[in-house]
Amino acid sequence: GAGVSQTPSNKVTEKGKYVELRCDPISGHTALYWYRQSLGQGPEFLIYFQGTGAADDSGLPNDRFFAVRPEGSVSTLKIQRTERGDSAVYLCASSLMDRGRYNEQFFGPGTRLTVL
Amino acid sequence: AQSVTQLGSHVSVSEGALVLLRCNYSSSVPPYLFWYVQYPNQGLQLLLKYTSAATLVKGINGFEAEFKKSETSFHLTKPSAHMSDAAEYFCAVSDRYGGSQGNLIFGKGTKLSVKP
Secondary structure, three states: OOOOOEEEEEEOOOOOOOOOEEEEEEOOOOOEEEEHHHHOOOOOEEEEEEOOEEEEEOOOOOOOEEEOOOOOOOOOEEEEEOHHHEEEEEEEEEEOOOOOOOOEEEEEOEEEEEEE | EEEEEEEEEEEEEOOOEEEEEEEEEEOOOOOOEEEEOOOOOOOOOEEEEEOOOOOEEEOOHOOEEEEEEEHHHEEEEOOOOOHHOOEEEEEEEEEEEEOOOEEEEEEEOEEEEEOO
């Protein structure tokens, strides 16, 4: 079956521009996560959705970052006024959300963002 | 706050030798623990997980890890390295929210090289 997909796979932009990164989760997965992986580092949590609502956005670094999931499926991570330090691989993961049990997160291939 | 420390950013072994990748965690509650592998230009793949049953966990590709609460460790081992094991390995911890899983906290990763 189809896994988590992310588009685009690569995005090059100029400092100060606005970008949108898209994540298509596995069908039926109600939980969706965004992570950011900078060069030489492990992935860092950004935001977590349960359905349409952001259940935890404590990892967003500042107010230039915003994410939505309007219909509880596809999610878009939006970055305003991009800075060179935003260059990283942005990973999306999805999972079921069966309460009281472990639910594996399945990761997409990531979007590599380069800010020149 | 939860954290993960991976000792050694690079580990090099000879083909056929024992692989040992170290991970120590910090968590105020019984955690879920994970090892992920990332091949070049690919997404994260779950190798194995500890979710509170047996403390010795077996994963894919001959890897296993042992949860040691007294040492707050979850080291990854494989008896005999293959060339195909060359990749980056990430240890991760997650809170339990009433038994459900929260976001993942990753270590910085250990790059494994395998010499012929």
